[in-house]
Amino acid sequence: MKSSAHTASRAAKALYDFHSENPAEISIYENERVAVLNDAVGDGWVEGINSRGERGLFPATYVEFSGHESVASAGTPGWPSTERVDDQEDWDADWDDSSSTAGSSVCAAANGLPYALGDGASVLGDKNQIVEGVRGPEWQENPRPFTCSVEEPTKQTKFKGMKSFIAYRLTPSFTHVSVSRRYKQFDWLQTRLQHKFPVLSVPQLPEKQATGRFEDEFVRKRRRGLVLWTCYLTAHPVLSRSDAFQHFITCTDERAWKLGKRRAERDQTVGPNVYLCFAPPPGSHLDLDDVELRADSFRTFAKKMDESVTLLGTVGSELARRHASDYRRDFTRLGSVCESLSQAFELDERRGPDALSRAMAGTGAAYVALGEMWAQQAQHDMHPLLDVGALYQGLLSNFPEILQAQKSAVVKVRESQKASDEGKMELAQLAALRSRTNILSLATQAEFNHFQHMRAQDFRQIMQVFLQAQIAFHQAITRRLQEALSMYEDI
Template sequence: MALRARALYDFVSENPGEISVVENELLTLYSEEVVDGWLEGTNSRGESGLFPASYVEILNEKSLSVQGNGETYHSHTPARTDYSYQRSAHQGDTSTESTPTRSYPNYSYPSTSQGSDEDWDDDWDDCPATADQPSKGGHALPASSSAYSSSPRRGSAQQSRSSATVGRNLNRFSTFVKSGGEAFVLGEASGFVRDEDKIRVVMSQFGPEWQEDPHPFTCIIDDPTKQTKFKGMKSYMSYGLTPSHTQSQVNRRYKHFDWLYARLVERFPVISVPHLPEKQATGRFEEDFISKRRKGLIWWMNHMTTHPVLSRCDVFQHFLTCSSTDEKAWKQGKRKAERDCLVGANFFLTISPPAVPLDLQDVESKVDGFKAFAKKMDESLTQVNVTLAEFARKQVTGFRKEYQRVGQAFQLLGQAFELDQQEYSLRLNQAIAFTSQAYETIGDYFADQSRQDLEPVADLLAIYQGHLANFPDIIHVQKGALTKAKESQRLGEEKDGLAGINERCNIISCATLAEMQHFHRTRNRDFKGQMQHFLQQQIAFYQRITGKLEEALHMYDQA
C-alpha cells in the first residue's frame, strides 16, 4: 500500500527539485524518511519532487522523526534546503541552469544591480515594490513569522521551476552554500588578496572584534532637493552628502543608495548591512515621506560610517567621494565594484583571524546564545513598536481632543460670565478665557509631540529590526561551517585536510563573533542615546505643559 500524506498548508516551489502542494491535497510518498526536513513524493498533478515535511500530515500511525547531525528532528518547519547551479557568467543570464547537482557555486556572482551604465540616471525607484518581492537584506518571510522562524526560506525567483528529483545528498544550510561558505571551508576558494583588502579580527577581553578604523569619520545628509531631467518630464530627489574626512559634498539619489546596498550585501555575507528605508510608489515628493526617508537614510549612514569594515570598503568610499559631475570616474568605480572577485567564497580569504584559534564548542555556545537573544529582542521590538504607535495615535487624536474639549468647556463658562458687565468681573473673565486657550494649546502640544520623541524611537527600532532580520542568514553560514568541521572529524578526514577545514571554520567563526560583538556595542550606544533623547523630550514636553498651566494660574492672581 502506497504511503499517503495530506498537505496542511500551501507550498509554492521556487527551486528545481521541489514541487508545489495545495492545502488538503493528497500526496504519494516514496518513503517516510525525512532528509533535513524534507520529504519526497508525487502530488495530485503527477509532479515528483521535494516538499517540507512540516507542511504535510502522514496518514499512518508512525511518528515522523529523523536522526541527523547528533539531533532529533521532528516534524517542525525545516530549514530551507538549497541546491547549487552552474550559471552563465553573463550578468543576469539564468537560461543555462541545469538539473540540480551538488556542485559548488561560482565565486564571481552576477551583479544584482538593475540597468547598465547608459541608464544609470533612470528612475529605478519609480517602480513600486510588489508584495512578492523579497525584502531588503534577505528573503521574504510570512507575515506571521518572526525573523527567526524556521520556515523554509525562498530561493531566487529567477531560478527555473522543474519537477526533476534530486538525490539524497542535500545541504541543509542554504545560505551557507549561497554565501560561498561551503566552498571556502572545503578549500575550493582561491584568489589574490592585497594587504589593503585584508579584514583583521582582533581578540579583546570580550572575544573576537573587528579591528577599529584608525581614521573614523561621519557623514551629513542634507535635506533633499527636487531635480528634473528630460525637460521636466521626470523628477527625482537628490541628497547632498558631506563626509567629514573629505568635506566635499556629493549628490546621490535613492537609486544610488540602492545600488550600493546590493553591492555590500553581495560583498559581505557575514556582516549585517543595515537596511535602507523602503521604496514607495506614490507620494514620493510629499513632505512627510521625504522627511521620513531622510531620517531613515541618516540612521543608515550612521551605521555604515561606524562599522569598522563597511566604512572602509572601496565601494562605500567610491559612493561617498566620487564627484557628482565626474560621470566617467563614477562609471569606472561602478564597474570595478560589480566585477569584484572577493565575493562569495573568496570573501573569507580576506579575513585575518587572531593567532590563537577559537574553541569551536565555545563558539557554538556563544552563537546559540546570541540567536536566543536576537529572537527575544526581535519579539520585544515588535511589541514596543505596536505600543508606541498606539500611544502616538492616542496623543494625536484622543488626548488632543480631550484637552480641546476641556478648553471648549471653559470657553462656554467664560462666555456665560461675560454676560455680567460688572467691572470687577472683567479680569476673572479674561483669566477663564486664557485658561480655555491654554487647554487648546496643550491639545496641540500633544498632537505635535510624537514627532519629537516617539518617531525617533520608531526609526531606531526600524534599523534594528532590519539588522535582526539579517542575522539568521549570518548564523546559518557559521553553523554550516561548524557542521562541515564536525562531519570531517567524524568521517576520519586525513590530518592535513581536517586541520585545513578547522582553520577555515575558525576564520568564519571569528568573523561571525566579531559581527555579533559589533552589533552589541552599537546597540548599547544607540539605545542609550535614543532613550536619553526620548526622556529629555518627554521632560521638556511636560515642562511646556506645566509652564502653560502656570501662566493660566497667574492670571487669577490679578482677578
C-alpha cells in the first residue's frame, strides 16, 4: 500500500490490543505509545510506528490522539526513525501471526495461585454454578442447550480485492440466523476465552498454514476442524454461555460486532478474577489429600491418553496416505494386468473375443474401480477419526498447567497451615486462603469431569462412525467383486 510522505507524525495512545494479520500491518497493545504517520489511508486504517520501531497499518479506531502533539519523523528520543520502508503487498487476512496466546493452560498457572492468594480484584460477573454430581464436582448444565453449524466456506475479498480470505457460515439453533466468520475471528474468540477462563481447557483451532490456504482439500480439512471446535464450545456449560462466544455466533451488524469485540477485550472478570464468577455447591469443602489424589490420577490418565492420540495421528495419517497412494496404485496396476490379459486372449485367432476375454476385462475394470474406492475411503472413516484425535490432543495439552495451578495453591495452603500453627499467620487469612483454594479445586475438578464426559461421548460416536464406514466400505468392495465373479459363471 502506498502512503504519502510525512515530515512529522501525530502521537497517539493505543486503546485496545490489535494483532497484525499480515506483513502490511503491525501489532499494537493497550496503552502503548504510537506515532501516526498517515491518517488518510482509508477504510478505517492509519499508518504508523509502534514503540518497537515497526511501521505499518492498524485500525484508526484503536488509537486516541494525544491532543495536537507531533513527533519528528527522525531522531526524536523514544521513537525510531520513520524513514520510508519498502511497501508490503502480501495482504492475506486468512493467515494470522504468532502473537496469539499459546493456550489457556499458559494463563492457568499464571492466574490460579494469584487468585488463591487473594490478588484478584472484587469484580463480580454472572455466576457459573458448580454442582455435586455422581462423579464429583461438575459444571451445572446449560438450561438452554443449543448447537451451531459451520457450513459453506466461501472465498471473499475486501479492500477492493487486496485481501482474500475464507468465510464460514455459522447458524446457532436458537436463532436460526446465520453469521459470517473468518478464521482470524475464530482465532480472536479462542484468545479471549483463553484469557478469561484459565481453569478451562479451551480447544485448539485447526493449524494455520502459510501456503495453499485456498485449496479445496485444505478448506475442507479446516472446516471439519472448525465444526468440532465449535461443537465442543456449544457443549461446554460455561464456554457456551460466555458473552464472547454468544457475541461471536449471533452478532450480524458490523458496528455492533466491533463494539462487542472491544467490550470483551475490556472484560475485568478474566485471569484471577474469573474464579469470583464460580459458585461452589452449598457447604462444599474439599479434602486436600483427596484433591491431590484426584489430580495425580487425572495427570496419569491425561499423559497416557495424550501419548495414545499422538500415536493415533501418526499411524492414522500413514494409513490414510497409503489409501490414497499405495493401495490405489496397486489395485489400479492389478486392474491393468487383468485388462492386458484380456487383450492377449483376444489375439487367439481360433477363438477371437469371447466371454472369458470379456470377463477378464470386467475384472480389470473392477480392480481399477476398487483402487478409486480405496483412495476415497479415508475421507469417510480415517479423516473423521484423525480430526477428533487432533481436537483432544489440543485439549490435553492445556491440562499440565491447569494441574500445576491447583498444585501450587494446595502447596501454599499446606505452607500456610504450618505458618498458622507456628503463630506466623492469622487464622482468618488461612481460612480465606482455604476458601479460595476450595473454589479453585472445585472448578478444576468440574473441568476434569466435563472433559471425561465429552471424551466418552465423542470417542463412542466417532468409533461407531469409523466402524460403520469400514463395514460399508468392505460391503461395497464385496458387491463389486461379486459382479465381476458373476461374469465367469456361464463360461
